[in-house]
Amino acid sequence: MTVPESTYRVQLRPEFTFDDAAEIVGYLRDLGVGALYASPVLDATPGSTHGYDVVDPTRARPELGGEEARQALSARLKEAGLGLVVDIVPNHMSVEVPKANRWWWDVLKHGRDAGHAAFFDIDWDRGPLLLPVLGDDDAVAELTVEGDELVYYDHRFPIAPGTAGGTPQEVHERQHYRLVGWRRGNAELGYRRFFDITNLAAVRVEDPTVFAETHGEVLRWVADGDVTGLRVDHPDGLADPGGYFRRLRENAPNAWIVAEKILHPGEPLPQSWPVDGTTGYDALREIAGVFVDPAGEPGFTALATELGVKTGYHRVEAEARRLVTDRILVAEVRRIAALLPDVDPNAARAAVAETMIAFPVYRSYLPEGTAHWTAAIDGARRARPDLADALAALDAAVRGTPRGELATRIQQTSGMVVAKGTEDTTFYRYTRFAALNEVGGNPDRFGLGVEEFHRLAAEREAGHPAAMTTLTTHDTKRSEDTRARMAVLAEVPGEFADAVRRWTAKRGIDEPSLNLLAWQTLVSTWPIEPSRLRDYLDKAAKEAKLRTSWTDHDEAFEADVAAWPEDVMGDAELAADIEAFVRRIDGPGYVNSLGQKLVQLTAPGVPDVYQGTELWDFSLVDPDNRRPVDYAARRAVLARITAGELPDVDASGAAKLLVVHKALKLRQEHPALFRGYRPLRAEGAAADHVLAYTRSADLVVAVTRLPVGLAAGGGWRGTVLPLPDGVWTDVLTGRDATPDVATLFERYPVALLVRGDA
Template identity: 90%
Template sequence: MTVPESTYRVQLRPEFTFSDAAEIAGYLRELGIGALYASPVLDATPGSTHGYDVVDPTRARPELGGEDARKNLSAKLRELGLGLVVDIVPNHMSVEVPKANRFWWDVLKHGRDAEFAAYFDVDWARGPILLPVLGDDDAVAELTVEDDELVYYDHRFPIAPGTEGGTPQEVHERQHYRLIGWRRGNAELSYRRFFDITNLAAVRVEDPTVFVETHGEVLRWVAEGDVTGLRVDHPDGLADPGDYFRRLRENAPNAWIVAEKILHPGEPLPQSWRVDGTTGYDALREIAGVFVDPAGEPGFTELANELGVKTGYHRVEAEARRLVTDKILVAEVRRIAALLRDVDAEQARQAVAETMIAFPVYRSYLPEGAANWATAIAGVKTARPDLESALDALDAQVRAEPGGELATRIQQTSGMVVAKGTEDTTFYRYTRFAALNEVGGNPDRFGLDVEEFHRLAAGREAGHPAAMTTLTTHDTKRSEDTRARMAVLAELPGEFADAVRRWSARRGIGEPSLNLLAWQTLVATWPIEPPRLRDYLDKAAKEGKLRTSWTDHDEAFEADVAAWPEDVLGDAELAADVEAFVARIAGPGYANSLGQKLVQLTAPGVPDVYQGTELWDFSLVDPDNRRPVDYGTRRELLKRIADGEQPGIDATGAAKLLVVHKALRLRQDHPGLFRGYRPLRAEGVAAEHVLAYTRGADLAVAVTRLPVGLEAAGGWRDTVLPLPDGVWTDVLTGREATADVATLFERYPVALLVRGDA
């Protein structure tokens, strides 16, 4: 199996193609990367900036350069000794531009008799496929016929053979589909989709024929050695993820395979999955958490309550999930409920919805994960005794037929309810302390102690040493450095609360949760350009769905939010106050950034570096995190570091590049050092501010945590870090290490130590 020592994630798009990726391959090799990790490379919706909207899985995307450029990239990587990991999307395909997707076009044209009818999860019993693309139902009057196609502005649809003639409206009534008002989609859609995105139609990869058709090209690349690893997007949406991964592994026995699986604390990766691990959100939660001070929780809770931000996490989460079942995924819930036998339709709907709301994890994989299913059923029975009879029927039918349609669909959909309700709604409503509001995170747990971190890291080394670890992805709510600076606030709850009170009195946002999120975001990303902050707050407001949303707009509120960044930055006195506060937390934020990065790069797992984050990167949620990367600057700084420069910790971010380069090159040149895991424990008055461990016998890592508290308490003083016998050298500085922590961290707040001539 080809397990890379590390990966570097790039976001391919028409402006950054296969050829552009090939041009940075040499830089990645010098940086110390083991494999290029690319966003989806198969043909996608025209103009797509991310590639997850695949339209043709049988060819490399022409807008990225097509097959020739793909092969050139693979050849370049192979020449440099780099692997290639590609992101694949088995759950859905884009149908936004029907003609771009020949499979969907065929289904629309020929209906259930189409060659590719079995490829999509369509409820044919509902009649024609409902396509919610019209401004409203009356807009069917605006249809025209052009070139044997039905046309609605920029939308074009096929006309079935033999259905021509008459008015466009008469032609429309003869088709295997019906164009309807877009607002009807959530409640009446007749095909399964990805979350609430009607332009992404679910694909039935559980059908062997569909699997072969949709995976054949990528698996050919694997077989030919062009692709060495696969990152599988959203497996929880599949009918049977365990079976899917069995087939994938059988067809790619030597590939490194990681699954985008969100694990709740304590939840194991399903044993039936033949993968090397997750894509690392569990590691992100643990690494980021150990740099958060639990002592800050009461102060942030008090501030949130004072401002009117809800602080009962599980209640907020349940409300958000219920919004999803009752308003957004209505069609999916009804389709599932209709499968429950001998139960009143409304009782069945409520039982299905409440069970998914109550799920303690994203989903179960019955018979695997039966305990989570039982927890959900029991929880609803306690909260809703009026549904006991329906719940008993649901439980009995699902357990009796774990591979049946009811069990399959409710498990597929529970992950959608949890993800949409928690990640995409609750995390924008429950804004008490936003550094915890991360994919895979649990905001009700304020930080992680060192001993728990050690236990979890040792568990990863024992169970999934080849799992990916990450701190930033294309899906994270904020980048690692934004999160690291935000974590400093947990050490200054009183100071931050006083600042927020001053600032809110002067320029607050009218919705409390967005207001608190906005101030945390402003100080964590300062200095940020107003348009970036405006776009982020607009998205946050709509995802939170409290005063406005993507579908039901409060135009006046949105205008106030849009004006807020310029209003704050245009208020000279307020801006100066914010800037002074940021100056207080910037240095500790840098220390957190360096600490969590060195831990991620050296702890068990395969570390991924998201594009550009080898320097400071204060990005927010997509699309902000897909902005172009200045590789010219990075090349210049890397050359200076490779020539021996030891940069200071300043706004250039060169110190982070030093840490990334030295750690990656050590992994690249001496992979044998990174085996095993044992805690190292400091001694002395400031011991709690050290996180340290060994990997094998000859590698030790030590980093600073909670730097504000450390300084306030008087620094390191007599604190020591006893090291195993021998002469240890800090790879970052070239200096011989000493047990005295103050001396060890004299140059940088982190140390990467090797023993002897290792």
């Protein structure tokens, strides 16, 4: 199996093509990367900036350079000794531009008799396929006919054979689809979609024919040796994730396969999935969590309460999930409830909704893992005892036929409810301490202890040593360095609370949760361009759905939010106060950043470096984290480091690139050092400020944690790290190491030690 020692994630787009990726292969090789890890490369919606909106899975995306450029990139990678990991999207395809998706065009033109009708998850019993693209239903009056197409401004749709003639409206009434107002999509849609995005139609990859058609090209690349690994997007949306992965493994027996599966704390990866592990959000939660001081929780809870931010996490989460079932995924709930024919329709819908709201994880995988299904039913019963009969009928039907349509659809949809309700709503409402509000995160759990971290790392080494680990992805709510600086706030809760009170009195946002989120974000990304912060806060406000949303706008509130960044930064006195506070936390933030990065690069798993984050990167949620990367600057820093420079820990970020380069090179050249895992415990007054472990008998990793508290306590004060016998050398500095922690961390707050000439 071709498991890489590490990966480097790049976002391919029309502005960064296969050729552009080929240009950085030499840099990645010199950095120490094991494989290039690319965003989806199949043909996508014209102009797509991310590639997850695939329109044709049978060819490499022309806007990236097409097949010839793809082959050239593969050849360059092979020559450099790097693998290629490709992100694939089995759950859905884009239908935003119908003509760009020839399969969807076929379905619209020929209806349920189309050759590709079975490719999409469509409820044909509901009648003509509703397409919610009009401004409102009355806009059918604005349709025109051009040749054999119905036209609505920039939107074009096929006219079925033999249905032409008469007014455009008469032609429209004869089609296999109906164009309707966009607001009807949430309640009346007749096809399964990706979350609430009506432009992404779900694909039935559980059908062997559909699997073969949608995966044939990528699997050809795997067979040819051009692709060595596959990252599978959103498997929880599939009808049978286990069956899908088994079929994928049969067709790619030697590929490294990781699943974008978000595991809640304590949730195991399904044993029946023949994958190498997850894409690493569980590792992110653990690595970031061990750098958060649990002692900061009371102060942040008190501040949030004082400001009017809700602090009952599970209540906020339940409210947000209910919003999703009752207003956003109405069509999906109705479709599931209709599969309970002997239950009152209203009770059936309520029972389905309450069960999905109560899920303790994203979804269950019946008949495997019945405990999560049981927990969801029990939670629904507690929340709605009046639905006892309907819930009993639902439970009996699902357990009785765990692979039937009802069980399949409710499990597919529960993940949508959890993701939209928790990640995309709760995380923007429950803003007590935003560093914890991360994909796969657990915001009501304030930090992670060192001993628990050791236990979880050892479990990963034992169970999924080839799982991906990550700190930043295209989906994270903030980048690793933004999160690391934000983590420092947990060590200074009183100072931050006093600052927020001052700042809010001068320039507060008139919505408590967004106000608290905005100040945390500002100090964690300072200095940030006002336009970037404006766009982030606009997204945060709409995702929270409290004062405004993507569909129901409060224009005055949005205008106030849009003006806030420049108002704050234009207030000289306020800006100076903020800058002074940032100077207090940016140094400890660098310590956190270096510590969590070295841990991610050396702990069990296959570490991924997200594009550009080998230097400091203070990014926010997408699309902010997809900004262009200055590779020339990174090449220059790497050249100085390979020439022997030991950069200072400063705003340049060069010290981080040193850590990344040295750790990746060591993994690349001496992979045997990274086998096994054992905790190594410091001794002395400041022992709690050290996180250390061995990966083999000849490799030790040690990092600093909670640096503010360390300094406040008087420093290391004779703390030692008992190293096994032998001569140990710090790979980062080239210096001999000693057990004295103060000496060990004299140059950098982290150390990567090898014994003898290992």
